[in-house]
Amino acid sequence: MRIVLASMRTAFLEAWTNRRSFWLQVTMMMANDLVWIAFWVLLFNKVGDVRGWDARRIVLLYAVLTTAAGLALGLLANSRRIGRMAVEGELDPVLTLPVRPLVYLLTKRVDTSLLGDLIFGPVLFFTLAGPTVERTAIYIAGSLASAAVLVAFLVLLGALTLLIGGKGEQSDLGFQAVLIFSSYPLDIFGGATKFMLYTAIPAAFVTGLPVRLVDEFHAGTFALLLGGAAFISLLAAMSFKLGLRRYSSGALWTRA
Amino acid sequence: MAVIEARQLSKSFPGRGRKAAPVEAVRDVTFSIDAGERIAYIGPNGAGKSTSIKMLTGILHPSAGAATVLGYVPWTERRHLAQRIGTLFGQRSQLWFQLTPRQAYRLLGDIYGLTRAEAASRVDELGLLLEATDLFDRQVKGLSLGQRMRCELAASLLHSPEVLFLDEPTIGLDLVAKQRFREMIVRLNEEKGTTVFLTSHDVADIEHVARRVIVINHGHVIYDDRVSTMRRSILSHKLLEVRFDESPGVLDIAAVEILKHSGLGYKLIVDTTVRSIKDVLDELLDRFVVGDISVEDPPLEDVIGNIYESPER
Numbered sequence: 346m347r348i349v350l351a352s353m354r355t356a357f358l359e360a361w362t363n364r365r366s367f368w369l370q371v372t373m374m375m376a377n378d379l380v381w382i383a384f385w386v387l388l389f390n391k392v393g394d395v396r397g398w399d400a401r402r403i404v405l406l407y408a409v410l411t412t413a414a415g416l417a418l419g420l421l422a423n424s425r426r427i428g429r430m431a432v433e434g435e436l437d438p439v440l441t442l443p444v445r446p447l448v449y450l451l452t453k454r455v456d457t458s459l460l461g462d463l464i465f466g467p468v469l470f471f472t473l474a475g476p477t478v479e480r481t482a483i484y485i486a487g488s489l490a491s492a493a494v495l496v497a498f499l500v501l502l503g504a505l506t507l508l509i510g511g512k513g514e515q516s517d518l519g520f521q522a523v524l525i526f527s528s529y530p531l532d533i534f535g536g537a538t539k540f541m542l543y544t545a546i547p548a549a550f551v552t553g554l555p556v557r558l559v560d561e562f563h564a565g566t567f568a569l570l571l572g573g574a575a576f577i578s579l580l581a582a583m584s585f586k587l588g589l590r591r592y593s594s595g596a597l598w599t600r601a
Numbered sequence: 602m603a604v605i606e607a608r609q610l611s612k613s614f615p616g617r618g619r620k621a622a623p624v625e626a627v628r629d630v631t632f633s634i635d636a637g638e639r640i641a642y643i644g645p646n647g648a649g650k651s652t653s654i655k656m657l658t659g660i661l662h663p664s665a666g667a668a669t670v671l672g673y674v675p676w677t678e679r680r681h682l683a684q685r686i687g688t689l690f691g692q693r694s695q696l697w698f699q700l701t702p703r704q705a706y707r708l709l710g711d712i713y714g715l716t717r718a719e720a721a722s723r724v725d726e727l728g729l730l731l732e733a734t735d736l737f738d739r740q741v742k743g744l745s746l747g748q749r750m751r752c753e754l755a756a757s758l759l760h761s762p763e764v765l766f767l768d769e770p771t772i773g774l775d776l777v778a779k780q781r782f783r784e785m786i787v788r789l790n791e792e793k794g795t796t797v798f799l800t801s802h803d804v805a806d807i808e809h810v811a812r813r814v815i816v817i818n819h820g821h822v823i824y825d826d827r828v829s830t831m832r833r834s835i836l837s838h839k840l841l842e843v844r845f846d847e848s849p850g851v852l853d854i855a856a857v858e859i860l861k862h863s864g865l866g867y868k869l870i871v872d873t874t875v876r877s878i879k880d881v882l883d884e885l886l887d888r889f890v891v892g893d894i895s896v897e898d899p900p901l902e903d904v905i906g907n908i909y910e911s912p913e914r
Contacts, residue, residue: 351711355697355704362699362740438693440660442712443683510615590662593614594655 348444352452353420360455367457374461381528382407382469398530401475402556408470409484409555410527413491415463417499422456424496425520427503427585428513434594447500447585480559486567487555490574494550497574497581498523504581507588519546527551547577604764604796605634605657610666611820612652626652628820629666634813636763639790639797641811641828643804645902649820650800654768657798658688671763684713687762687795691769694749695756696741702752703737706759713760720759727755730792731785747778754785764796765789771803783809804836804898816908824908835907838899839878841869843885846892854884865892 361367382404389400417424427450430436439446439453470476470484502519505511523546526534531553534542542549554570557563610630613623627649634640644650655661657670659679668675673682689695696705703724710720728734733751736744744752750770757765767786771779787810790797799810807814807828814831816824824831841857845865852859852867856875860868871881878896885891 348712351708355700355708358704359697359699434693437655437660437690438695440679441658441683441686441688442709443680444712445680592661594651594661 349448349452352449353455356422356453356455360457360460370458371461371464374458375465378407378411378462378465378469396530396532398532401473402560403530404469405474405484405559406528406530406552406556408466408474409488409491409559410466410524410552411462411469412466412484412488413495413551413555414524415459415461415466416488416492417495419456419459419461419463421451421496422454422459423450424499425503425516426454426513427500428506428511428516430513431503431507431588431592432511432513436589436592437594440589440592446589447582451496451500474559479562483559483562483567484555487558487570490570491551491555493574493578494547495523497577498547500581501577501584504584504588507591508584522546523548523551527553531557543573547573550574550577602636603633604636605632605668605670605798607632607653607657607668608666610653610656610668611664612649612656612661613664625820627656627663627817630817630820630822632815632822632825634796634798636796637790637794639787639810639812640799641807641814642798642800642817643802643807643814644800644817645802645905648802648817650802650817651768653817654766654798654800658686658766659683684760685763687757687760687765689750689753689757689765689767689770691750691767691772694741695753696749698742699740701738701740702755705741705756706737709756709759715760723759723761724755727758730789731755745778747774747781750774750778750782751785754782758789758795761793762795764798767797767799769800769802771801771806779803779805780809786810804900804904808832808836808898816905818905823905833874835904836898837872837874839871839873840897840899841867841871841881841885842893842895842897843867843869843891844893846890849889854881854888857881 385403385407386400389395389398389403393399423430430450436446436450439450442449466488474480474484476484499516499520502515503513505515506513526542526546526548531539531542531549539549542553550570550573554566558566558570608631610627611625612627613625616622616624630649630653642650642653652661656663657668657675659675659682662676670682671685675682695709696702706720706724710717715723724737725734728737731751731754733748733755736748736752741749741752754770771782774782783806786797786799789795797810799806801807811828814824814826814828815822843866845867848865849867856872858870860870862868871878882894885894
């Protein structure tokens with residue numbers, strides 16, 4: 346834990362070096378989020394309820410999504426870069442340190458702009474999503490589980506680069522896909538698409554289940570969310586560990 | 602006592618394309634290195650140097666063979682090993698570009714389990730040893746390459762490693778910075794007894810740093826002996842480039858042959874087993890009007906060519 350805290354402190358120090366740029370990026374991201382929310386609220390005010398979804402629920406969805414994205418992509422910014430880092434040989438310096446490589450990799454960089462999401466999400470929840478003690482507790486637990494799923498999914502895609510090769514593009518594609526599907530209500534999808542969102546692109550675990558739980562807690566759904574998060578986290582950690590055995594460093598100009 | 606042992610260590614990488622044959626980067630490399638030795642592990646680009654060092658530090662898993670470093674198998678006991686070795690890669694940084702080296706050392710101190718006081722005292726000590734104290738509080742992005750390499754070296758030494766692996770640490774440095782860096786490595790070995798394993802494709806690194814040289818080419822170890830032995834048998838020549846201000850006429854200097862000349866510019870080769878380079882330079886400067894002069898080592902490819910041609914091989 347000492348290493349995790351020290352690593353995150355150093356990552357923050359680096360992000361904080363240029364304070365004006367830091368606050369500019371954070372503010373721009375929050376403004377971007379605000380525009381999205383405004384669009385959805387205006388739309389629902391115009392068309393009313395769609396399959397049980399209204400402006401209040403979409404606000405909740407965005408509160409969960411931006412909080413989880415802020416945690417997964419802002420605080421643990423390397424989660425979506427693991428494949429590319431592996432291809433470019435950037436795992437070398439990490440592997441020469443007496444650390445758990447995945448944990449250290451994830452904590453050694455923050456993405457300033459996505460920290461804007463991490464501020465925006467809770468602000469949105471506490472101002473517009475009807476926070477009660479029970480809803481707040483579930484929102485926090487759900488967002489943490491959602492962030493774990495996001496990180497694990499991206500690590501899994503990065504590990505695929507180690508295992509099957511490529512330039513790390515899987516992570517970019519997966520990142521786009523999971524965020525797009527997570528930003529829409531789960532109930533608008535059905536059949537094979539819905540099955541996919543519980544499996545190949547786990548968007549259901551990122552926003553669908555947490556939002557459903559905040560609105561109406563159900564022990565079985567909560568267990569499914571936590572179980573899903575634990576399963577994909579374990580799968581990601583094992584895949585990364587296995588992938589390291591096939592790591593080829595990849596720095597063509599340093600590989601003698 | 603051996604601190605590094607490699608036995609028939611091999612590594613191949615998948616070839617490009619489905620039907621491409623695997624690329625054998627390292628083949629059956631075997632050597633043993635004792636505590637306190639200074640090893641130059643040299644070879645031309647593509648010889649297998651970096652792949653070897655990455656297996657010995659636990660970064661890469663070998664395809665075949667075995668190795669131990671300080672009794673650990675590097676790729677299965679990487680974290681234990683990392684606590685006791687230092688690594689420096691000439692093209693990879695352990696520092697944060699936006700931060701100062703001292704800020705990075707604080708994190709590395711935590712990683713190596715040093716207390717705040719131990720880390721601070723060690724940083725002060727390294728600042729003196731590497732003559733870099735004034736660099737530790739400057740942003741890394743503002744340092745020259747030579748300055749940065751000294752700070753990188755301090756990062757590698759923070760936890761007082763018993764073995765130091767250096768992968769092309771002098772690459773890109775100017776002559777003065779290279780020489781300074783080499784002196785620091787030698788001083789570290791002599792004062793602290795740190796075993797030094799240095800990869801390079803620069804012949805000068807052998808002469809200035811190492812006591813023993815292992816030459817690798819096409820993944821194979823082709824030479825493993827003391828530098829003094831190599832100097833006598835293989836590194837027997839220096840190249841001189843001389844520009845005279847006046848025609849030298851007949852250039853008859855003992856142990857010197859003319860490789861080529863054009864106008865007042867001459868490329869000479871000196872047999873240093875017959876005469877020292879200093880003697881030859883003294884004679885040149887005494888007898889002729891010299892405008893410019895430079896001394897070079899023969900290219901590594903020539904050294905390797907000599908190794909293959911050597912009757913002892």
